Amino acid sequence: xxxxxxxxxxxxxxxxxxxxxxxxxxxxxxxxxxxxxxxxxxxxxxxxxxxxxxxxxxxxxxxxxxxxxxxxxxxxxxxxxxxxxxxxxxxxxxxxxxxxxxxxxxxxxxxxxxxxxxxxxxxxxxxxxxxxxxxxxxxxxxxxxxxxxxxxxxxxxxxxxxxxxxxxxxxxxxxxxxxxxxxxxxxxxxxxxxxxxxxxxxxxxxxxxxxxxxxxxxxxxxxxxxxxxxxxxxxxxxxxxxxxxxxxxxxxxxxxxxxxxxxxxxxxxxxxxxxxxxxxxxxxxxxxxxxxxxxxxxxxxxxxxxxxxxxxxxxxxxxxxxxxxxxxxxxxxxxxxxxxxxxxxxxxxxxxxxxxxxxxxxxxxxxxxxxxxxxxxxxxxxxxxxxxxxxxxxxxxxxxxxxxxxxxxxxxxxxxxxxxxxxxxxxxx
Amino acid sequence: xxxxxxxxxxxxxxxxxxxxxxxxxxxxxxxxxxxxxxxxxxxxxxxxxxxxxxxxxxxxxxxxxxxxxxxxxxxxxxxxxxxxxxxxxxxxxxxxxxxxxxxxxxxxxxxxxxxxxxxxxxxxxxxxxxxxxxxxxxxxxxxxxxxxxxxxxxxxxxxxxxxxx
Numbered sequence: 396x397x398x399x400x401x402x403x404x405x406x407x408x409x410x411x412x413x414x415x416x417x418x419x420x421x422x423x424x425x426x427x428x429x430x431x432x433x434x435x436x437x438x439x440x441x442x443x444x445x446x447x448x449x450x451x452x453x454x455x456x457x458x459x460x461x462x463x464x465x466x467x468x469x470x471x472x473x474x475x476x477x478x479x480x481x482x483x484x485x486x487x488x489x490x491x492x493x494x495x496x497x498x499x500x501x502x503x504x505x506x507x508x509x510x511x512x513x514x515x516x517x518x519x520x521x522x523x524x525x526x527x528x529x530x531x532x533x534x535x536x537x538x539x540x541x542x543x544x545x546x547x548x549x550x551x552x553x554x555x556x557x558x559x560x561x562x563x564x565x566x567x568x569x570x571x572x573x574x575x576x577x578x579x580x581x582x583x584x585x586x587x588x589x590x591x592x593x594x595x596x597x598x599x600x601x602x603x604x605x606x607x608x609x610x611x612x613x614x615x616x617x618x619x620x621x622x623x624x625x626x627x628x629x630x631x632x633x634x635x636x637x638x639x640x641x642x643x644x645x646x647x648x649x650x651x652x653x654x655x656x657x658x659x660x661x662x663x664x665x666x667x668x669x670x671x672x673x674x675x676x677x678x679x680x681x682x683x684x685x686x687x688x689x690x691x692x693x694x695x696x697x698x699x700x701x702x703x704x705x706x707x708x709x710x711x712x713x714x715x716x717x718x719x720x721x722x723x724x725x726x727x728x729x730x731x732x733x734x735x736x737x738x739x740x741x742x743x744x745x746x747x748x749x750x751x752x753x754x755x756x757x758x759x760x761x762x763x764x765x766x767x768x769x770x771x772x773x774x775x776x777x778x779x780x781x782x783x784x785x786x787x788x789x790x791x792x793x794x795x796x797x798x799x800x801x802x803x804x805x806x807x808x809x810x811x812x813x814x815x816x817x818x819x820x821x822x823x824x
Numbered sequence: 825x826x827x828x829x830x831x832x833x834x835x836x837x838x839x840x841x842x843x844x845x846x847x848x849x850x851x852x853x854x855x856x857x858x859x860x861x862x863x864x865x866x867x868x869x870x871x872x873x874x875x876x877x878x879x880x881x882x883x884x885x886x887x888x889x890x891x892x893x894x895x896x897x898x899x900x901x902x903x904x905x906x907x908x909x910x911x912x913x914x915x916x917x918x919x920x921x922x923x924x925x926x927x928x929x930x931x932x933x934x935x936x937x938x939x940x941x942x943x944x945x946x947x948x949x950x951x952x953x954x955x956x957x958x959x960x961x962x963x964x965x966x967x968x969x970x971x972x973x974x975x976x977x978x979x980x981x982x983x984x985x986x987x988x989x
Contacts (some may be wrong), residue, residue: 422962451848452890454847458975462975463979488848488850489849492851553890554890554916554920555974558974564984567988601885604882632911634911635840682834769844769887770836770844775844787840788887792838792839792842793838797842797862
């Protein structure tokens with residue numbers, strides 16, 4: 396492991412005034428800024444890790460070289476490039492662009508995860524590059540996913556990332572924090588995706604704009620559930636979405652001592668969600684906060700079911716679907732596309748009967764990566780297709796034809812829907 | 825004379841440039857040609873340099889794709905006026921030197937097809953005899969936009985604008 400340890404020198408900690416109760420975002424940004432910060436402060440920070448993917452890296456390289464006139468990246472050890480958005484290349488243009496990125500990574504000594512390795516947000520967690528307390532920026536809006544391991548992760552565009560590659564620095568406005576307090580445990584057939592969609596329903600699509608979210612009461616939630624939840628923070632406009640490192644994350648990833656939940660920290664808003672009352676949730680076309688209980692849309696005919704993405708493409712998601720599909724065949728009018736979030740997740744699903752169960756049921760398996768999430772390849776939707784996806788975005792035309800429609804739901808609902816050809820929950824099939 | 829293109833709330837970056845039309849997917853095409861290609865074909869055909877986008881809350885939500893504001897910038901959009909912008913879009917647009925204005929009252933006053941002229945140097949929008957004031961962005965963003973974008977700013981000043989807290 397070459398990423399530097401997240402030390403906070405003692406005198407800096409003193410200067411940072413850690414006595415003042417801070418949210419996790421404020422603590423992480425204080426350390427990265429080298430001084431105590433408060434919501435609303437504009438600070439120049441040095442991130443611990445910067446991620447670029449194939450979709451924007453060609454343009455990031457161009458901005459860094461041609462516009463900023465910089466030849467070498469600031470520190471290849473603090474960087475990762477993942478080829479996942481079109482994986483593998485589908486056109487001569489994307490193939491050429493990927494070759495440019497490969498050559499750049501080799502020349503600069505940047506770790507590169509090539510096509511087939513998986514989705515950037517999954518890979519960086521698997522490789523233990525994303526760790527608690529880190530400040531991480533990525534060229535992908537779902538970089539908030541790193542909040543699953545207790546990092547402050549946030550998405551940026553081409554020019555911002557090019558500036559970090561060139562200088563190692565960027566500017567941020569310190570966000571206020573919204574506290575999501577979760578009570579109870581999931582009922583059978585309900586999972587982290589339903590909680591994530593419920594948060595979208597309650598906070599609404601712009602409800603957390605410029606803010607950070609902290610999710611509490613989830614010490615029991617496994618890592619994959621935290622990834623599902625944190626990945627969708629951006630869908631309500633949030634800059635970051637952090638699950639405090641506890642349980643399995645603490646055991647495996649050893650959070651720095653200075654990263655602590657302060658019960659007296661000041662939150663801008665609190666949202667309480669009681670899981671005992673939570674039913675499976677579905678986001679209707681074409682806005683992520685148009686979320687209802689499953690019963691309201693049950694029976695809607697679909698032509699495609701997609702299981703995958705940084706939100707729900709892990710082993711546990713495939714396993715949950717396999718349990719519903721075991722020994723049965725999907726509806727003849729439905730295409731079931733499965734794109735594992737990474738090669739490791741796919742291998743996990745190969746070690747038991749998860750993958751064979753899914754393929755026996757009629758699923759089509761594609762290369763690990765982003766898959767059809769943004770409509771570029773591996774199952775692009777045609778005119779009037781109706782897709783139920785385990786992904787995170789249902790904007791009009793995102794997965795293909797502008798007349799196609801996208802519903803978002805959990806892997807359990809996805810599997811039941813693939814069986815019946817109509818939106819359904821596991822207990823209806 | 826230029827015109828107003830009015831949009832609703834929560835216009836996402838997939839509407840501005842669908843992922844299938846990204847420069848990554850079409851390296852030999854100008855992304856400006858893909859601006860609102862499916863969501864607003866009339867805009868895609870007819871929008872010209874100097875035109876103004878007036879939109880509802882949360883303009884630019886969704887993906888971090890900078891080619892969305894880049895398409896609007898290359899198209900020559902003089903200003904985007906909205907009650908609020910999504911975070912990543914705001915950064916991307918400011919970095920590209922695209923003029924954004926947070927002005928809820930103006931959004932209500934301006935209608936689809938209104939003939940207007942933007943005078944950025946005076947922070948004014950002229951509509952017939954009337955001159956609307958365009959509220960300046962916070963100093964940090966304003967310095968970047970006035971320099972023509974963050975690349976131009978950094979090349980000129982050797983670093984980011986002064987930050988204060």
